[in-house]
Amino acid sequence: MAKKNKKDTVVFFDTTLRDGEQSPGASLTFQEKLLVAQQLAAMNVDIIEAGFPISSQGDFDSVKSIAQQVKGPVICGLCRANTKDITTCWNAIKYSKKPRIHTFIATSDLHIEKKLQKTRQQVFDMAVNAVKLAKSFCDDVEFSAEDASRSDVDYLCSIIEAVIATGATTVNIPDTVGYAIPSEFGNLIATIKQRVKNIEKAVISVHCHNDLGLGVANSLAAIENGARQIECTVNGIGERAGNAAIEEIVMAIKTKPMFYPVNYNIKTKEIYKSSKLVSNLTGITVQPNKAIVGINAFAHESGIHQDGMLKDKRTYEIMSPQDVGVPESLLVLGKHSGRHAFFKRLKDLGYNKLQPEVMEQLFEKFKLLADKKKCVFDDDINSLVEQSVSGVKEVYTIDYVNVTSGVGVIPTATIRLVKTIKNKKEIIQEAACGSGPVDAAYKAIDKITGITVDLEDYTLRAISSGEDAQGEVNVKVKYNGAKYIGKGMSTDIVEASINAYIHAVNKIVIMQFGGKK
Numbered sequence: 001m002a003k004k005n006k007k008d009t010v011v012f013f014d015t016t017l018r019d020g021e022q023s024p025g026a027s028l029t030f031q032e033k034l035l036v037a038q039q040l041a042a043m044n045v046d047i048i049e050a051g052f053p054i055s056s057q058g059d060f061d062s063v064k065s066i067a068q069q070v071k072g073p074v075i076c077g078l079c080r081a082n083t084k085d086i087t088t089c090w091n092a093i094k095y096s097k098k099p100r101i102h103t104f105i106a107t108s109d110l111h112i113e114k115k116l117q118k119t120r121q122q123v124f125d126m127a128v129n130a131v132k133l134a135k136s137f138c139d140d141v142e143f144s145a146e147d148a149s150r151s152d153v154d155y156l157c158s159i160i161e162a163v164i165a166t167g168a169t170t171v172n173i174p175d176t177v178g179y180a181i182p183s184e185f186g187n188l189i190a191t192i193k194q195r196v197k198n199i200e201k202a203v204i205s206v207h208c209h210n211d212l213g214l215g216v217a218n219s220l221a222a223i224e225n226g227a228r229q230i231e232c233t234v235n236g237i238g239e240r241a242g243n244a245a246i247e248e249i250v251m252a253i254k255t256k257p258m259f260y261p262v263n264y265n266i267k268t269k270e271i272y273k274s275s276k277l278v279s280n281l282t283g284i285t286v287q288p289n290k291a292i293v294g295i296n297a298f299a300h301e302s303g304i305h306q307d308g309m310l311k312d313k314r315t316y317e318i319m320s321p322q323d324v325g326v327p328e329s330l331l332v333l334g335k336h337s338g339r340h341a342f343f344k345r346l347k348d349l350g351y352n353k354l355q356p357e358v359m360e361q362l363f364e365k366f367k368l369l370a371d372k373k374k375c376v377f378d379d380d381i382n383s384l385v386e387q388s389v390s391g392v393k394e395v396y397t398i399d400y401v402n403v404t405s406g407v408g409v410i411p412t413a414t415i416r417l418v419k420t421i422k423n424k425k426e427i428i429q430e431a432a433c434g435s436g437p438v439d440a441a442y443k444a445i446d447k448i449t450g451i452t453v454d455l456e457d458y459t460l461r462a463i464s465s466g467e468d469a470q471g472e473v474n475v476k477v478k479y480n481g482a483k484y485i486g487k488g489m490s491t492d493i494v495e496a497s498i499n500a501y502i503h504a505v506n507k508i509v510i511m512q513f514g515g516k517k
Helices: 030-042 057-069 083-093 109-116 120-137 153-166 182-195 215-224 246-255 268-282 303-311 339-348 356-372 378-388 437-449 493-513
Strands: 011-014 047-051 074-080 099-106 141-146 170-175 203-208 229-232 396-406 409-421 424-433 454-462 471-479 482-490
Touching: 011 203, 011 246, 030 047, 030 057, 030 268, 047 057, 047 083, 057 074, 057 083, 074 083, 083 099, 083 120, 099 109, 099 120, 099 170, 109 120, 120 141, 120 153, 141 153, 141 203, 153 170, 153 182, 170 182, 170 215, 170 229, 182 203, 182 215, 203 215, 215 229, 215 246, 229 246, 246 268, 339 356, 339 378, 356 378, 396 437, 396 493, 409 437, 424 437, 437 493, 454 493, 471 493, 482 493
Parallel strands: 011 047, 011 229, 047 074, 074 099, 099 141, 141 170, 170 203, 203 229
Antiparallel strands: 396 409, 409 424, 454 471, 471 482
């Protein structure tokens, strides 16, 4: 293949921390957002959209922190086409060595008339003025025409031409509601490239949603027709049915170079680790048959398939699992395993930068888990690591649990927690009855903490195989208008449920009471 030039590089704009976090119940803590941003940088994404700074003080602080601490990628903030949004955005991202202001306004007649209640000319002027103001702050300015795929093409092209003339260096063509099909969307990109006179002065970007399950297909069609920036998220999370998944687009390009003769900068071996981190922190479980990162993506059960794999892996695998960071074979660990085997497995899974004291702590947790079950699998280890580095301070920890339940018995729970504030410990015990053992335990915890939450969702799944598999419980709770996710693990379902609830309560204590409740 001939040597490619800079124009043949597709850059990846990751919006997991902005559009992805808008998934219902996917709120992340300040520390969790920073962890995700650092992993995105390790994956070598070109641009990180760190958030929507005007939306809240918390979002502003997170974007600012990411701009200050994350090196490598462009750090971008989203803002509407008005002075306050743009100024706030700049004040958050200006600490980055490579800041970008991303401003947007809707261009479809439906949005202009019904949502914005303005005229086409007013929207046109707002778009130009927004780019002009953003350009006065930094050189790298992106403009998005929201609902572009349902916009009048003539009007859309006129706005794109005007914002480029004003200084926009990237123009984004979103399929905001996932309405387009690949041939239609590809043709739209080709039309824009052909009709906008100054289009060579800007990068054409696309942002495809997945309402019809076509986000990835539309993004690939856009690449075929000249788009050179793809906006996407890890695991495809996002509003409604989500966004185009970065892992699927990257691996489609890597696997089919004859159709997509372009360069990219993504380190594909970091894909699986990124997927697991985002899934664990958001509480949004990746479906087993999810392309590239699902637990079954490189699994083979059929005897025919296994026979083919033993003879030549290419018979049933079109890509190597190692290419995306999935270990080829499963190393099974148990209670007789020592430090050497455990530490080697950590490194095999990509955790090669953990501090020695953290590795020792993980080993102790591993030994406790191994005493409860016969085999410890990769998913068990991943969960141990993510739980250890989540960044949530443990104000309340479990000291004692006794739960009584059965047929003809009123479920009762006695809980004793240790409350730690500034190294001062206090032991508090309460008991409560409930409709079941978990409900009783939760009510006892409410008595201890003085925080009564609304439990909106409770999910339980096995995170590894076998009859002694660990159970992972994810809870979503609401307190004072805000939603929080808690996660807990144990071979005992009730214990896992209590761990998850306390994890969520600790988030509330830190985020709403500054750790002093």
